[in-house]
Amino acid sequence: MESTAAITILLPTLLSTLLIALLLKRFYIHKDSSAPNNLPPGPWKLPIIGNVHQLMGEHPHRRLRSLANTYGPLLHLKLGEINLIVITSAELVREVFKTHDLKFASRPKLAAGKIILYDNADFGLAPYGKVWSQLRKICTVELLSHKRVKSFCFIREEECRNLVEKIRAAAGSPVNLSKLLSYSANTGIARAVFGKDNPHKESFLLAVKKTFKYLSGFEMVDMLPSWSFLAEITGSASGMMKVHRELDAIVTEIIEEHQAKNFEEDDVDEDLVDVLLRLQKHGQLDFSLTIENIKGVILDLFLAGTDPTSVTLQWIMTELIRHPEIMKKAQHDIRNVMDGKRKIEDEDIAKLPYLNQIIKETLRLHPTSPLLVPRLCRESVELIGYTVPVESRIVINVWAIMRDPIYWEDPESFRPERFDESATDFGAANFKFIPFGGGRRVCPGMQFAVASIGCWLAHLLFYFDWELPQGKRPQELDTEEDFGISLNRKNDLCLVATYYDTYEGFELSGRPDVLQAPHGIKRDPQRMVIRGSCRLFWSSPSPA
Numbered sequence: 001m002e003s004t005a006a007i008t009i010l011l012p013t014l015l016s017t018l019l020i021a022l023l024l025k026r027f028y029i030h031k032d033s034s035a036p037n038n039l040p041p042g043p044w045k046l047p048i049i050g051n052v053h054q055l056m057g058e059h060p061h062r063r064l065r066s067l068a069n070t071y072g073p074l075l076h077l078k079l080g081e082i083n084l085i086v087i088t089s090a091e092l093v094r095e096v097f098k099t100h101d102l103k104f105a106s107r108p109k110l111a112a113g114k115i116i117l118y119d120n121a122d123f124g125l126a127p128y129g130k131v132w133s134q135l136r137k138i139c140t141v142e143l144l145s146h147k148r149v150k151s152f153c154f155i156r157e158e159e160c161r162n163l164v165e166k167i168r169a170a171a172g173s174p175v176n177l178s179k180l181l182s183y184s185a186n187t188g189i190a191r192a193v194f195g196k197d198n199p200h201k202e203s204f205l206l207a208v209k210k211t212f213k214y215l216s217g218f219e220m221v222d223m224l225p226s227w228s229f230l231a232e233i234t235g236s237a238s239g240m241m242k243v244h245r246e247l248d249a250i251v252t253e254i255i256e257e258h259q260a261k262n263f264e265e266d267d268v269d270e271d272l273v274d275v276l277l278r279l280q281k282h283g284q285l286d287f288s289l290t291i292e293n294i295k296g297v298i299l300d301l302f303l304a305g306t307d308p309t310s311v312t313l314q315w316i317m318t319e320l321i322r323h324p325e326i327m328k329k330a331q332h333d334i335r336n337v338m339d340g341k342r343k344i345e346d347e348d349i350a351k352l353p354y355l356n357q358i359i360k361e362t363l364r365l366h367p368t369s370p371l372l373v374p375r376l377c378r379e380s381v382e383l384i385g386y387t388v389p390v391e392s393r394i395v396i397n398v399w400a401i402m403r404d405p406i407y408w409e410d411p412e413s414f415r416p417e418r419f420d421e422s423a424t425d426f427g428a429a430n431f432k433f434i435p436f437g438g439g440r441r442v443c444p445g446m447q448f449a450v451a452s453i454g455c456w457l458a459h460l461l462f463y464f465d466w467e468l469p470q471g472k473r474p475q476e477l478d479t480e481e482d483f484g485i486s487l488n489r490k491n492d493l494c495l496v497a498t499y500y501d502t503y504e505g506f507e508l509s510g511r512p513d514v515l516q517a518p519h520g521i522k523r524d525p526q527r528m529v530i531r532g533s534c535r536l537f538w539s540s541p542s543p544a
């Protein structure tokens, strides 16, 4: 983990600086007089670095859970100059998302937001205010609303079929599912946002990985923002600048292509980029929409629409491989629902509640943002008798809450059925299941993500049987995590897929929804019947 490495390298320097500071300037190190007396509890703090050293050695969400177990669900840490408040209970999440939503609706200024995302000109990291709310509204209406998500079903279906074809082409050799899913997710969001595929996937996906690492909020430069030289020493400033240049080149190309189209006012085929450029040209918003805002929005959607979706799918497939009986049940459901049909459509997926339960259970155990996206407290707030100071950085350890035995029976087990028993939904109604966050800053891409994940998963399970390469046993599949703002698998997921040949004696043509009958037999998908558990075959071939 880069931030841990940076901490490890810097710690001796910081400690010696501290020692010298203590010896020579004893009297210049004052207690922060502006700090309230009743801060939430937390461990003893070293001067200057505060509790930075206590986050070493483990992923932050795991470390913060251990600290919460000692100090309670409302925890105060000092990370360099930053007051970090860590929330680890559903009851306190309710306070943040409901009672005091407005006070917690901003985001801290992170170095990555400044350098990579055009000084937070996007809306995912933008401070609470007019620019954020209008950009969010435009994206919701034009891209992420229920109606728009439904209208993109043709993109989802086409991309799913392309994915199936790619996996089939591997003909039983291991496929790198992590890579294939990232590519597919990126194509899906690119086509929805700007109408065509992203030709620079390889470099884009590398830049995405780095961006999510830099956005964790645990970079040295984000803990000691007034020591700006740290960004230079640790190399994070140049690293971020490099990522910025790579991403900027891609969005600049997209924008220039759209500008060159010279679209008409009443163009009915406007995509989101066209809409943003039109609004900029005609000054139709009550703030001045800059080209940096437009680039930032495209990057937000591009980053958020690619990584969490594909990462969730990788965790789903990881859990299904580790639990073959659950995989079989899901496959049985979908092959039954398809009942001789070959092309999976949105309405088929709607008939698969177990698939939905699998998605929820995976997001419970592997939330892609284990600490959500950090919030900034806009004014001081009283919570359970403690004061959360203004400008504190707030993280909600959803990873810990969603594994807490207080709220979940047998929390470490992968058991999709638990979502059958309780009517827990994605919408954070009970504050113990919050993989998409909540309140005003809740993920606006939730419907887009759930529709895409459902479609991909249905295709992966309907068309293929899956196993680990080299005869490995399910429990040998690792679940090692990599940390950034997004909780990825550390190692790529490589699996062997066996095409589920439901139509005996029939070959699929180029596209998996098209059947090719052997010579002399009429093609009539209506005449397929189900035999045995879920295997389909041609009912009565009667060669002419």
Ligand code: HEM
Pocket: 123, 124, 125, 136, 189, 300, 301, 304, 305, 306, 308, 309, 312, 367, 368, 369, 372, 373, 435, 436, 437, 438, 439, 440, 441, 442, 443, 444, 445, 446, 448, 449
């Ligand atoms: C499984 C998939 C996804 C998960 C788990 C997820 C999760 C999250 C979380 C936890 C947040 C922070 C919420 C908070 O602060 O309370 C967030 C914010 C956001 N997400 Fe997602 N997300 C997913 C997919 C998407 C997709 C597909 C898009 C867009 C196409 C998207 C766009 C955004 C944006 C723009 C924000 C920032 C919102 C704001 O600050 O107002 N996400 N997401």
